[in-house]
């Protein structure tokens with residue numbers, strides 16, 4: 513594993529172009545398995561998770577080619593129904609091939625994803641919904657195996673608006689017989705993007721982006737092309753990075769309407785936020801004001817930005833309370849921030865953050881994508897030098913992270 517060496521007290525300043533959304537690209541790649549022909553995707557981020565998903569599709573029998581940010585996927589040949597353990601453990605989003613495989617082949621065998629650094633991540637809602645559509649599942653030797661002669665439309669009411677379950681059900685319903693409705697569906701922009709892509713390929717999906725999605729089954733999808741939406745979490749990372757380092761950053765080619773609550777929270781903390789049609793400028797001069805923040809499914813405050821906000825609030829003039837409602841173990845990296853001098857106490861799913869004047873550079877370890885990015889931003893704020901280990905996690909989700917930060921004035925070097 514390699515590390516970043518980061519010189520502290522460097523405000524981020526300048527312009528950064530936002531890449532395509534990881535969590536949209538991965539699902540749309542999985543959906544391409546349902547298309548018996550060539551799909552062309554553009555603005556696909558060059559990140560490790562996309563490479564892994566391309567490997568999943570290739571092992572399933574699709575032909576995948578990439579050229580810069582353009583990816584073509586041709587799943588017209590014979591497909592296998594099995595997604596191996598080594599890939600699912602390396603990337604949990606591999607589970608998103610379950611719905612498309614059931615729809616296309618009538619069977620799927622996918623390794624059960626285990627927990628990961630952000631908590632236990634069951635797939636009961638995915639399986640329960642697919643069962644209502646006629647699939648039968650057995651689980652043996654660490655694999656879940658599903659069969660369905662032909663999925664049929666039904667009404668599924670989710671216990672919780674799970675992003676992954678909504679997407680798996682949405683994909684499976686596209687070629688099912690009859691009409692499916694998903695209630696209490698997740699409303700994330702990436703789900704809307706998936707629906708836009710599927711509709712371009714002949715699907716009939718309405719209501720994506722609302723809690724009630726209706727899908728009228730069609731016999732078959734046809735080839736299509738699609739540009740992935742900008743990554744709101746990457747945008748949020750640089751926006752919070754600007755505020756935390758007391759810098760001035762303009763995010764370009766992005767969707768300000770996908771990060772509205774973040775804009776409000778940054779303003780509440782004392783940042784100056786200027787919104788354009790497809791850009792956002794965030795500037796901060798003094799110490800942030802403390803905030804109370806609660807993570808919730810979209811349009812609530814994104815759990816993926818919670819670790820970044822912890823770095824900002826860690827330097828606030830006063831105490832903040834941050835409540836994590838989506839992933840139980842997402843506070844585990846707090847110990848790393850406390851190594852950098854932060855005063856954060858975790859009680860259940862609440863964190864009490866007593867702001868300090870300066871973080872102090874230290875060696876720390878990135879446990880996952882978002883906490884990794886947060887520790888790097890923490891290093892840029894800190895007095896002295898910080899070394900962030902295990903940065904491979906960061907490359908899973910951020911395109912050109914070090915180059916983009918260097919373009920904003922950060923002094924960081926990679927150590928192999």
Ligand code: EPU
Pocket residue numbers: 534535538605632633634635636637638639672673674675676677698815816838839840881882909
């Ligand atoms: N859950 C269940 N049962 C299920 C499915 C989910 O209990 O069948 C629980 C999970 O354990 C979790 C909560 O519901 O506590 C939310 O899970 P959800 O299904 O909404 O999340 P996900 O699909 O596993 C996606 C993103 C995450 C992001 C979350 C929440 C992808 C590949 N991942 O995960 O992104 O944090 O939605 O917005 O889209 C990241 O990009 O770093 C990342 C972790």
